[in-house]
Amino acid sequence: MARVVFDHVSKHFGAVRAVDDVSFDIEDGEFICLLGPSGCGKTTTLRLMAGLEQPTSGRIAVDDRDVTFAKPKERDVGMVFQDYALFPHMTIAENIAYPLKVRGAPAKDRAARTADVAQSLGIDHLLERRPGQISGGQQQRTSVARAVVHKPKVFLFDEPLSNLDAKLRVEARSFLKHLQVELGVTALYVTHDQAEAMALADRIAVMEGGRVVQMGPPLEVYRKPATTFVANFLGNPPMNLVPVKLRLDGGRARLQAAGLDVAVDPGRASRFRDGADLTLGVRPEHLRLVPDAGEATFTGSVYTVEPLGPETLITCTVDGQLVTARLFGDEPPELGDTAHFRIDEHHLELFDDAGVRVER
Amino acid sequence: MRLLRLVLTRATFYAAAAIFAALFAIPLVWLLFAPFDARANLAVRLPHPFTLANFGKVFANAFAVRALFQNSIIQAGGAMLLVTLLATLAAYALSRSPIRGKDLLSYGLVLFSSIVTGTAAMVPLFLLIYSLGLIDTQLGVILVFTGGLLPAAIFIMRDFVDSIPRSYEESALVAGASAWGMFKDIALPIVRPGMMVVAVWTFVNVWGGFFVPFILLRSPSNMPASVAIYSFYTEGGTPIITLTTAYSLLYTLPVLALYLFVNWRYGFRFFGGIKS
Numbered sequence: 278m279a280r281v282v283f284d285h286v287s288k289h290f291g292a293v294r295a296v297d298d299v300s301f302d303i304e305d306g307e308f309i310c311l312l313g314p315s316g317c318g319k320t321t322t323l324r325l326m327a328g329l330e331q332p333t334s335g336r337i338a339v340d341d342r343d344v345t346f347a348k349p350k351e352r353d354v355g356m357v358f359q360d361y362a363l364f365p366h367m368t369i370a371e372n373i374a375y376p377l378k379v380r381g382a383p384a385k386d387r388a389a390r391t392a393d394v395a396q397s398l399g400i401d402h403l404l405e406r407r408p409g410q411i412s413g414g415q416q417q418r419t420s421v422a423r424a425v426v427h428k429p430k431v432f433l434f435d436e437p438l439s440n441l442d443a444k445l446r447v448e449a450r451s452f453l454k455h456l457q458v459e460l461g462v463t464a465l466y467v468t469h470d471q472a473e474a475m476a477l478a479d480r481i482a483v484m485e486g487g488r489v490v491q492m493g494p495p496l497e498v499y500r501k502p503a504t505t506f507v508a509n510f511l512g513n514p515p516m517n518l519v520p521v522k523l524r525l526d527g528g529r530a531r532l533q534a535a536g537l538d539v540a541v542d543p544g545r546a547s548r549f550r551d552g553a554d555l556t557l558g559v560r561p562e563h564l565r566l567v568p569d570a571g572e573a574t575f576t577g578s579v580y581t582v583e584p585l586g587p588e589t590l591i592t593c594t595v596d597g598q599l600v601t602a603r604l605f606g607d608e609p610p611e612l613g614d615t616a617h618f619r620i621d622e623h624h625l626e627l628f629d630d631a632g633v634r635v636e637r
Numbered sequence: 638m639r640l641l642r643l644v645l646t647r648a649t650f651y652a653a654a655a656i657f658a659a660l661f662a663i664p665l666v667w668l669l670f671a672p673f674d675a676r677a678n679l680a681v682r683l684p685h686p687f688t689l690a691n692f693g694k695v696f697a698n699a700f701a702v703r704a705l706f707q708n709s710i711i712q713a714g715g716a717m718l719l720v721t722l723l724a725t726l727a728a729y730a731l732s733r734s735p736i737r738g739k740d741l742l743s744y745g746l747v748l749f750s751s752i753v754t755g756t757a758a759m760v761p762l763f764l765l766i767y768s769l770g771l772i773d774t775q776l777g778v779i780l781v782f783t784g785g786l787l788p789a790a791i792f793i794m795r796d797f798v799d800s801i802p803r804s805y806e807e808s809a810l811v812a813g814a815s816a817w818g819m820f821k822d823i824a825l826p827i828v829r830p831g832m833m834v835v836a837v838w839t840f841v842n843v844w845g846g847f848f849v850p851f852i853l854l855r856s857p858s859n860m861p862a863s864v865a866i867y868s869f870y871t872e873g874g875t876p877i878i879t880l881t882t883a884y885s886l887l888y889t890l891p892v893l894a895l896y897l898f899v900n901w902r903y904g905f906r907f908f909g910g911i912k913s
């Protein structure tokens with residue numbers, strides 16, 4: 278149970294700015310996901326929180342106590358490592374009890390608490406085994422058990438599901454979410470999987486090149502991506518991004534590209550000049566199939582059709598540009614067909630030439 | 638025809654293997670038989686007449702007994718403890734520190750270490766030990782062996798330490814361990830098989846070392862078994878085979894015992910990582 282504050286924290290390794298001026302607050306009991314591609318500084322941020330790295334500049338506080346340079350053992354955190362880092366020479370029971378042992382808890386309390394935690398995680402039948410003798414999913418649970426056994430103030434997870442196979446991953450995901458809600462502990466969770474972040478987080482912090490480029494609730498980040506980078510990173514398939522030119526004509530504004538023409542509220546484009554280069558963004562689920570060219574925003578020829586069960590993904594080429602639509606229920610067009618699509622304006626996002634979202 | 642060829646190849650193979658095996662086995666068999674033979678010579682034969690008198694004579698030689706069961710044990714055991722301890726700590730520090738050129742340093746040390754216990758360095762080593770006032774002391778012998786064996790021991794230990802993932806130690810730290818606690822609880826148990834390898838290797842090296850104690854020690858009461866075995870030579874310098882072999886057999890026993898003990902207690906193996 279703790280509030281965590283990162284205040285202009287940077288961590289440089291020589292010339293590499295692994296973490297670059299990162300600031301955020303985490304509320305008590307909140308589940309935060311750090312989301313970003315490989316090498317964007319997620320793990321380093323987590324290690325700064327754990328005390329395994331010291332920041333080059335900035336300040337980190339837990340419950341108003343400055344822990345910027347505190348040792349790991351002074352921070353009272355529990356961490357699940359990407360490789361689980363279970364001690365190979367100890368049994369599962371000894372692994373789980375280790376945080377209690379170094380805290381000098383009496384052997385009886387240790388055993389009782391270990392049995393308790395192991396039971397709630399469904400690994401109580403494995404206590405006498407060694408890490409090499411249990412499955413990946415069980416190792417993951419053991420690692421979680423070791424992280425929670427001493428009731429830490431903050432949970433840290435570094436891609437804890439990345440070593441599990443797809444089916445187990447979804448299962449473990451719900452389990453982690455449930456556990457965190459049940460324990461009500463503040464959590465900082467690192468992942469490069471946007472679906473995982475969307476499913477787990479109270480708020481997502483999207484990182485790029487050592488910086489947090491956007492932080493907010495999953496749906497807000499999904500609906501209003503702050504930059505084209507975020508738009509492209511969230512969602513599977515991601516948001517369609519099409520370079521367009523702005524045409525201002527009297528009181529009206531239109532976005533145009535080869536094969537595409539859509540009217541927008543002139544208010545949204547008011548700060549740009551005629552002919553400005555913008556990027557139009559639209560989620561695949563917001564492309565509507567329409568019967569004729571008259572209503573259509575654009576027309577393309579069908580390039581691939583991917584039936585996924587409840588939905589079908591249609592990718593079209595529109596003058597060399599690929600655009601993906603997610604269709605539910607409709608009789609999907611077939612390969613090589615000409616398809617007409619409409620974008621409703623309230624579903625359309627605009628990004629300026631620096632890739633930053635234009636507020637409505 | 639095919640069958641004949643097969644039989645011939647097999648026969649040739651077994652014959653060759655038997656010859657090689659015999660080449661290695663015969664001296665050992667000889668060492669096992671000769672001490673119990675009242676009239677042993679260089680031939681390998683069943684002891685006839687069988688006797689334990691050779692051992693009686695060996696045990697009557699107080700100088701040789703003291704050399705084997707006290708001095709050799711002190712020197713080999715002392716160097717073993719010192720080398721194992723220092724090599725583990727040094728390998729750990731070298732593995733975990735960000736020092737540049739640390740690999741070059743270890744390679745360089747291994748290269749030079751072969752010189753330290755070799756003949757070439759004997760004069761400077763003698764002068765060094767002399768000016769330290771350690772001539773004719775067991776400590777002097779232990780220190781010279783430690784210096785000579787340490788680089789290779791560090792090199793062996795580095796392999797073991799390097800294979801411990803950093804995340805093991807980091808998860809111990811996050812769990813609340815101190816730096817020493819992390820070393821003691823995690824690193825040490827994981828590298829223990831490596832320490833055993835180094836310990837036995839050091840012991841064997843010092844146990845069999847002749848030149849260093851021969852040069853650095855003066856008084857008979859300090860000599861190890863490797864030197865004391867010459868007390869079973871005639872005035873003319875030829876070995877008395879009955880006695881040297883009896884003494885040699887005793888001489889091999891502590892090494893054998895150490896090896897068996899370590900193998901039984903710890904095993905010469907290495908724990909696998911988590912993805913086994």
Ligand SMILES: Nc1ncnc2c1ncn2[C@@H]1O[C@H](COP(=O)(O)OP(=O)(O)O)[C@@H](O)[C@H]1O
Nearest residue numbers: 290293294295314315316317318319320321322
């Ligand atoms: N100990 C280190 N020394 C030098 N560079 C490092 C170190 N740790 C991380 N980096 C660099 O910092 C950047 C961010 O790394 P990391 O935080 O591990 O990214 P992520 O976890 O998001 O994949 C990378 O470019 C990485 O190479």
Ligand SMILES: [Mg+2]
Nearest residue numbers: 316319320321
């Ligand atoms: Mg990482």
